[in-house]
Amino acid sequence: MRGRPPTIREEAILDAARDVFRELGHTATTAGIAQRAGVSEGILFYRYKTKEALLAAVILRETEPPERLRELVKEAGRRSLKSNLEILVETVLDATLRAHPLLELALTSPSSSVIQQVLFTAKKPPPEQMIELLGAFLQAEMRIGRVRELDPVPFARALFGGCLDFAHSRRLPSAAGDRASFVRGLVDLLIRGVRSSDPDHK
Numbered sequence: 608m609r610g611r612p613p614t615i616r617e618e619a620i621l622d623a624a625r626d627v628f629r630e631l632g633h634t635a636t637t638a639g640i641a642q643r644a645g646v647s648e649g650i651l652f653y654r655y656k657t658k659e660a661l662l663a664a665v666i667l668r669e670t671e672p673p674e675r676l677r678e679l680v681k682e683a684g685r686r687s688l689k690s691n692l693e694i695l696v697e698t699v700l701d702a703t704l705r706a707h708p709l710l711e712l713a714l715t716s717p718s719s720s721v722i723q724q725v726l727f728t729a730k731k732p733p734p735e736q737m738i739e740l741l742g743a744f745l746q747a748e749m750r751i752g753r754v755r756e757l758d759p760v761p762f763a764r765a766l767f768g769g770c771l772d773f774a775h776s777r778r779l780p781s782a783a784g785d786r787a788s789f790v791r792g793l794v795d796l797l798i799r800g801v802r803s804s805d806p807d808h809k
Contacts, residue, residue, distance in 0.1 A: 620644045620654065625665045629708055633716060637661070659718045663725035666713055670706045670733035673698050676740045683747035688754070692794045695744060699737070699770045700790070707774040738763045762797070769793050 623644035627635045637658050641648040655661040675698045679691065686694075713722045726732065742759035749756060773789050784792075 617654070620646065620651065621665050621668055624661050625669065625709070628662060628665060628712060632712055657721075659716070659721045660725060662709070662713060662716070663722050666706065666709050666722075666726060667733065669709055670702070672733065672737045672740050673702050676737070676744070680740060680743045680747050683744065684751045684753065688748060689794060689798060691744075691748070692797055693790060695741070696766065696770065696790050696793055699741070699767060700773065700786070702737070703767075703770045703774040704777070707771070707778075711775075711778075734767065737767055741766055766793070766797065 624640045627640045627643050631639070637651050638648050640661070641651050651661065655664060679695055682691065713719060716722055738760065741763035745754060745759040745762050748754040
């Protein structure tokens with residue numbers, strides 16, 4: 608008598624799907640993903656009814672805000688403001704660089720509307736979770752007096768949007784600037800703004 612088949616962890620399936628989607632893009636097949644994961648195609652369709660639902664599940668996992676962001680909210684004041692912002696930008700940049708190819712795949716898919724429906728109705732969209740955490744970090748720095756009182760949402764959207772744009776630009780052969788320069792420039796902008804220190808320029 609045969610024993611029960613081994614339980615396949617969902618993480619293993621999502622890992623395989625992520626890798627195949629990144630390698631093959633729109634030509635990825637559920638058969639190829641199942642083979643990579645070491646499961647039958649039937650198991651894939653049992654857990655995820657369509658290829659689009661599987662891609663959406665991968666994107667939801669890959670775009671979850673990093674745990675490091677939650678830790679940074681609690682670490683306000685532990686290092687210099689500049690150091691905290693550098694870590695913040697690096698953390699968000701890592702997350703966006705990891706997720707961007709998959710998001711791009713979803714947006715250019717013939718079934719894009721189906722994928723987006725899954726992404727944006729399952730729960731609060733991951734980008735909004737990221738914005739909330741970035742805003743919470745700024746509020747924590749405000750509470751200890753290192754940042755002036757201001758609306759945290761534009762700050763959060765500027766930081767997140769800048770990192771997203773950088774991730775997108777890496778796909779272009781004419782992209783200007785390296786990662787280190789981008790991080791330094793964005794942190795400098797967030798701390799000092801763009802106003803000249805010359806008193807004659809108001």
